[in-house]
Amino acid sequence: MKNATLQKFITHGNQEEGSLIAYEQATGVPFTIQRVYTVFCAQENEERGNHAHRILHQLIFSMRGEIVVHCENQWGEKESFVLNHPEVGLYLGPYVWRTLVYEKDAMIMVLASEPYMESDYIRDYDTFIQERKQVNENSL
Numbered sequence: 811m812k813n814a815t816l817q818k819f820i821t822h823g824n825q826e827e828g829s830l831i832a833y834e835q836a837t838g839v840p841f842t843i844q845r846v847y848t849v850f851c852a853q854e855n856e857e858r859g860n861h862a863h864r865i866l867h868q869l870i871f872s873m874r875g876e877i878v879v880h881c882e883n884q885w886g887e888k889e890s891f892v893l894n895h896p897e898v899g900l901y902l903g904p905y906v907w908r909t910l911v912y913e914k915d916a917m918i919m920v921l922a923s924e925p926y927m928e929s930d931y932i933r934d935y936d937t938f939i940q941e942r943k944q945v946n947e948n949s950l
């Protein structure tokens with residue numbers, strides 16, 4: 811769905827010799843990377859996220875284990891994505907409310923288009939609904 815899509819990257823090598831994946835604009839990252847962060851040591855079915863961003867673009871990868879990402883975009887569409895391999899990233903654009911459910915010991919890596927800015931977060935769901943209404947009206 812719009813602003814929440816899976817994107818596949820090329821894996822070099824194989825299981826015997828080891829594998830390598832490069833993440834950069836030339837291989838498909840659709841923004842300039844300004845920040846990389848990781849989340850790990852999650853408990854079984856740990857739920858994180860529960861927020862949206864106003865301007866941030868991100869690509870989320872599972873580096874270990876499986877993560878389910880439940881998304882709702884600016885237009886009210888909902889879709890869930892399963893991430894379980896470093897070659898498939900979930901691109902998330904602005905105004906996507908996301909909830910990440912981690913299996914035990916899962917680990918993600920996130921590429922982000924902006925430095926960390928708390929003011930870019932919408933952490934309250936009702937505020938998200940209000941703000942997206944405003945954004946949608948303004949873009950008419």
Ligand code: TYD
Nearest residue numbers: 845846847849857858859860861925926927
């Ligand atoms: P948060 O984005 O809420 O994590 P999650 O979506 O996994 O629940 O961030 C958790 C804490 O870490 C919060 O206090 C902000 C801080 N943080 C940074 O300092 N820099 C960062 O780049 C990120 C992503 C978070």
